[in-house]
Amino acid sequence: MPDRILAIDQGTTSSRAILFDSALKPVAAGQQEFRQFFPHSGWVEHDPEEIWSTTAAMCRSALERGGAAPGDVAAIGITNQRETTIVWNRKTGRAVHNAIVWQDRRTAALCARLKGDGHEAMVTAKTGLLLDPYFSGTKLGWVLENVEGARAAAEAGELLFGTVDTYLIWRLTGGRVHATDATNAARTMLYNIREGRWDDDLLKLLNIPAGMLPEVKDSAGDFGETRPDLFGRAIPIRGVAGDQQAATVGQACFMPGMMKSTYGTGCFALLNTGAEAVASSNRLLTTIAYQLDGEPTYALEGSIFIAGAVVQWLRDGLKMIREAGETQTLAMRADPDQRLYMVPAFTGLGAPWWAPDVRGAIFGITRNTGPAEFARAALESVAFQTQDLLEAMKGDWSADGDTVLRVDGGMTASDWTMQALADQLGAPVDRPVVTETTALGAAYLAGLRAGLCPAPEEFAKDWALERRFEPQMDVAERAARYAGWRDAVGRLLD
Numbered sequence: 001m002p003d004r005i006l007a008i009d010q011g012t013t014s015s016r017a018i019l020f021d022s023a024l025k026p027v028a029a030g031q032q033e034f035r036q037f038f039p040h041s042g043w044v045e046h047d048p049e050e051i052w053s054t055t056a057a058m059c060r061s062a063l064e065r066g067g068a069a070p071g072d073v074a075a076i077g078i079t080n081q082r083e084t085t086i087v088w089n090r091k092t093g094r095a096v097h098n099a100i101v102w103q104d105r106r107t108a109a110l111c112a113r114l115k116g117d118g119h120e121a122m123v124t125a126k127t128g129l130l131l132d133p134y135f136s137g138t139k140l141g142w143v144l145e146n147v148e149g150a151r152a153a154a155e156a157g158e159l160l161f162g163t164v165d166t167y168l169i170w171r172l173t174g175g176r177v178h179a180t181d182a183t184n185a186a187r188t189m190l191y192n193i194r195e196g197r198w199d200d201d202l203l204k205l206l207n208i209p210a211g212m213l214p215e216v217k218d219s220a221g222d223f224g225e226t227r228p229d230l231f232g233r234a235i236p237i238r239g240v241a242g243d244q245q246a247a248t249v250g251q252a253c254f255m256p257g258m259m260k261s262t263y264g265t266g267c268f269a270l271l272n273t274g275a276e277a278v279a280s281s282n283r284l285l286t287t288i289a290y291q292l293d294g295e296p297t298y299a300l301e302g303s304i305f306i307a308g309a310v311v312q313w314l315r316d317g318l319k320m321i322r323e324a325g326e327t328q329t330l331a332m333r334a335d336p337d338q339r340l341y342m343v344p345a346f347t348g349l350g351a352p353w354w355a356p357d358v359r360g361a362i363f364g365i366t367r368n369t370g371p372a373e374f375a376r377a378a379l380e381s382v383a384f385q386t387q388d389l390l391e392a393m394k395g396d397w398s399a400d401g402d403t404v405l406r407v408d409g410g411m412t413a414s415d416w417t418m419q420a421l422a423d424q425l426g427a428p429v430d431r432p433v434v435t436e437t438t439a440l441g442a443a444y445l446a447g448l449r450a451g452l453c454p455a456p457e458e459f460a461k462d463w464a465l466e467r468r469f470e471p472q473m474d475v476a477e478r479a480a481r482y483a484g485w486r487d488a489v490g491r492l493l494d
């Protein structure tokens, strides 16, 4: 009887596949990077064919490395970079344009115009999002307006739209299933998260033909079967969720008030708010954390565009370090008397500022400043940005007890950064044993639907703490540092 689960984690910089056993322990993995295209300043694209070919290759690689025959796999779970927009021809399967990536700012002017025309309140009330180029809706509108023949073809019913999950499902099933899950739909700016349907007013506002949109399903649902020739046998696809939502599931944040924060390229903090879609008064997003049996569970989300990417910049841009881990050694040596603030607004600022045109800055440089102080400021910027999010969340959600932050993602490997985070937040930070929580969440959703995994409450019991970082900094010091950070951000926003 098949009892393994294959999780696909299609991220911004690489495609991963991880094979899990029936106890949800990772058995084997494959990971491959693909090209990033920057055709103009602020534009970011991927080749959909590369998204597909690297994903299919990594699935085969994980199966092979795990010694699994196709018949051993009970279900596939998909998790993906969110918002990234693909439009393809339903007959040929060919994309009409490169994928427009979530980081892409090409629709900033359109968003500003829609905002100026007073549409933001309506968009936020329906979608929980803000009028920002981050989301799919205006990217899809851009394709229809700018790719020759696209609008006519879309109106004739020849073109389909999808986020990356939808595109992968289409390719995996050989063009038989055009579907997404509620968490991905919630990031398009076209989906009414309170009523659970594509919204006619939003489609009209952005001039999008409804026929292009996928069917929206539960996160643990039936998304069809893979073409038999792909992996040697048809494998059912039974779980789908956007990567930050999958990490929320993988971190077992099933109770209202539980929160996770993922530190990869960017940082995304999600706070479970249960059956209530809490409207933010502090410019956070309201989103769907997961949807099971037709019932959405909502979350408040803070999205920071640059977290680990600031470390990549020290490595690849400034060439101050050779590998990410060196930042910790440098930070420990930094001069305690120097106070540098690095605001890594390389692609503007996300939550809670939403300032797409702001760019990065460093404050407080002296003749004695060197790589150690730069490294410390870079790592601390992640803690300060998280504090911005948590301060905003406090305004929207009153917690009964102390909130503990569950963390994951590549950057959590740095003990120094995690301690700085706990110090700056004045709250404990919990790092779990399994830090591949995104893939774990997708595997769990697929396993749940396939009848292999227990109900959420049972699954939550398996969450295991690897290390808790307790805050050690004194309150006055923490406040003084945060005031310095807010001053630095304030100067940029001015």
Ligand SMILES: Nc1ncnc2c1ncn2[C@@H]1O[C@H](COP(=O)(O)OP(=O)(O)O)[C@@H](O)[C@H]1O
Pocket: 011, 012, 013, 014, 263, 264, 265, 266, 307, 308, 309, 310, 311, 312, 324, 325, 326, 327, 328, 409, 410, 411, 412, 413, 414, 417
């Ligand atoms: N030891 C470390 N210290 C600081 N940053 C790190 C460390 N290891 C990895 N990172 C950062 O984590 C990021 C990679 O994390 P990952 O979760 O794989 O990201 P993504 O899924 O967005 O590609 C990179 O930006 C890298 O700079």
Ligand SMILES: O=P(O)(O)OC[C@H](O)CO
Pocket: 010, 011, 012, 013, 080, 081, 082, 083, 102, 242, 243, 244, 264, 265, 266
């Ligand atoms: O691919 P990641 O891990 O950088 O995540 C990207 C987010 O889903 C964007 O919203």
